[in-house]
Amino acid sequence: MQDGTKKPRRTPGRPRSFSEAEVLERVRRVFLEKGFSAASVDDLAKAAGLNRPSLYAAFGNKEQLYLAVIARHGTQSVAGIDQIMAGEGSIEQRLTKLYRTAISLYTAPPRPQGCMIIGTASVEAPTHPDIAKAAAAFIAGNEKALERAFANAVEAGELSPEPSPVARARLGGAIFDTLAVRARIGTSIDDLRAFASSAVPLICASPAQPT
Numbered sequence: 001m002q003d004g005t006k007k008p009r010r011t012p013g014r015p016r017s018f019s020e021a022e023v024l025e026r027v028r029r030v031f032l033e034k035g036f037s038a039a040s041v042d043d044l045a046k047a048a049g050l051n052r053p054s055l056y057a058a059f060g061n062k063e064q065l066y067l068a069v070i071a072r073h074g075t076q077s078v079a080g081i082d083q084i085m086a087g088e089g090s091i092e093q094r095l096t097k098l099y100r101t102a103i104s105l106y107t108a109p110p111r112p113q114g115c116m117i118i119g120t121a122s123v124e125a126p127t128h129p130d131i132a133k134a135a136a137a138f139i140a141g142n143e144k145a146l147e148r149a150f151a152n153a154v155e156a157g158e159l160s161p162e163p164s165p166v167a168r169a170r171l172g173g174a175i176f177d178t179l180a181v182r183a184r185i186g187t188s189i190d191d192l193r194a195f196a197s198s199a200v201p202l203i204c205a206s207p208a209q210p211t
Contacts, residue, residue: 020058021072023048028069032113035120036066036131067134073116074138078145085149091158092204094149095172099196102176106183107192114184118177143173160206168203175199 026047030039041062045055059065084098106114113119117135125132150165150172159168179192187195 018048018050018054018058023050023058024069024072027065028073028116031066031069031120032116036062036124036128063128063130067130070117070121070131070134070138074134074141077138078141081142081145081149085145086152091149091153092200095200095203096197099175099179099200100193102179103183103189103192103196106180107189112183112186115176115180118180119184139173139177142176143169146172159204162207163205171199172203175203 026049027039027044030043030047033039034043039062041052041055044062044065045052048055050058055065059068080101081098084101085094087094087097089097102115106112117138121131121135121138125135146169147165150159150168153159154161154165159165175196179196182192182195
């Protein structure tokens, strides 16, 4: 696999014999563990269970494969936020559940690795513009999902209109980033949960009323 931008031609009419979703999940784990630069093509091909020509034909170069992983991960992340924030319980309870779910992902065995965007894409962004754009889109997607949830909570009378759903979503998204960094450096699950729990009342707070 080359790091250039030209994709090899695919053989027309030949069906794939593998699940793209499964391959992207397998290589995501490699990227998460080693980062974009340190993950070799051999590492990725082995994890994918494909030879180099098949990997070329399906995804192009290593950066295009990485971008495909980010895009899929972003779609899954938004869907997860939407599902949890549309569930039962108060807005505070749902937000707490959302952060606990994120913490479980960030600290999954065999060792805590945090978030792929914060842990790997942010490192490559200064020298890889397409990765920077993909990472920004990922973060924006999460914030839009949170904004929808907070807007619905305002409409339902659970939250005051101020701070705005946009402002709450930006703060809520920043908590994801902080949790990911802390998880990657080894902060305990209990401490991560305590941090998230302390942030939820701030995100859901209403402005103080004049006396």
